[in-house]
Amino acid sequence: MQDKDNRPSRLLGADSSFRVSFEFFPPKTPAMEEKLWQSIERLAPLAPNFVSVTYGAGGSTRERTHATVTRILKETPLRPAAHLTCVASKRDEVDEVVRGYGQAGVRHIVALRGDPVDGVGTAYEPYPGGYANSAELVAGIKKVGDFEISVAAYPEKHPESRSLAADIDMLKRKVDAGADRAITQFFFDNDLYEAYVERVRAAGINIPIVPGIAPVHNFAQVARFAAGCGASVPDWLAQRFEGLEDDPATRQLVAAAVAAEQVLDLVDRGVTDFHFYTMNRADLVYAICHLLGMRPAKPAPTEAAA
Structure with missing residues (x-):
């Protein structure tokens, strides 16, 4: 199979001043799958740098992640990246998953340690015979093949790290092992x-160091996510959404304004790459990209039209 990175894009005309990427999660039901593909179809014309698909704790979504990534590869012009973790798998099992992605034509992996199978609040323990951490995982992926590798970074440190300095040291180990972003x-x-x-x-x-942006579709949900991953929620943000629990229309407008303020301020600070946690919802992300000056790319003319 021809490497997707070397294929000419079928999309032309996107604003090249900014590079964006979008994160999706694999669907559990037919209704969720329909919603996911509606979001992919909505965002694809913006010609993102790549789109990533998450991987559940303990590999619980391994098959669904693989199915979603390979469908994106086959049915869209997008460049998919598959998430992969160390949790609950031996090294040879993880390596086999990596080889499977390579055989399917996937050349980009988001390498993560992963959350404990029992969820937030449970201490992480390396799986017997498995990769102990994300730095080892990166090195293992590189041994299997020449994949592009993205890894995680934590501006407020990982909640299990003893210090931000220790967190940055782990990031350095991941880079030394071969991480690209x-x-x-x-x-x-x-x-x-x-x-x-x-x-x-x-x-x-x-x-x-690409900033991860989470548009606030649901403030209570985002606050719960933040508590679990060590991200702070400023008082001013809570005040913006106060009293809007039963007012989805206004909440959507406020969410768009909040995300736009954050992204445009980062642009003023010189940031040109953004990674959006879409939650499989496209509208807010599409609006933010529009504010960045991005416009739907036009299909390349066919030979007959030319």
Whole structure:
């Protein structure tokens, strides 16, 4: 199979000033699958740098992740990246998954340690015979094949890390093992991201540190996610959504305004790459990209039309 990275894009005319990527999760039901593909079809004309598909704790979505990634590869012009974790799998099992992606034509993997099978609050323990952490996973993927690898970064440190310095040291180990890009956990305080990037650069880490942006479709849900992953929720953000629990129309407008403010402020700080946690919903992300000046790409003319 021809490597997708070397195929000429079927989309022309997208604004090249910014590079965006979109994260989706594999659907559990036919209704969720329909919603996912509606979102993919809505966002695909923006010609993202790549789209990623998440991987459940303990490999619980392994088959659905693979099915979603391969369908994206076969049915769209998009470049998919598959998430992969160390949890509940031996090294040879993980390596076999990597080889399967390579055989399917997937050349980009998002390598993560992963959450414990029992969920948030449970201490992580390496699986017997498995990769102990994400740095080992990156090195293992590189041994299997020449994949592009993205890894996670934490502007407010991983909740299990003893310090931000220890967190940055782990990021350095991932880069030394072969990581090409880091995507941050979502955050709402751009000063924290900027300070983090400065510390990362001071540590000699020079790969792109792409900010992860989470449009607030549901404030209560985002607050729960933030509590589990160590991201702070500023008081001003809670105040923006106060009293809108039963007013979805206004909540949508406020969410768009909040996300646009954050992204445009990052643009003012020199950021050109963004990774959006879509939650399989396209409208807010599409609106933000529009504000960035991105427009739907036009299909390349066919020979007959030319």
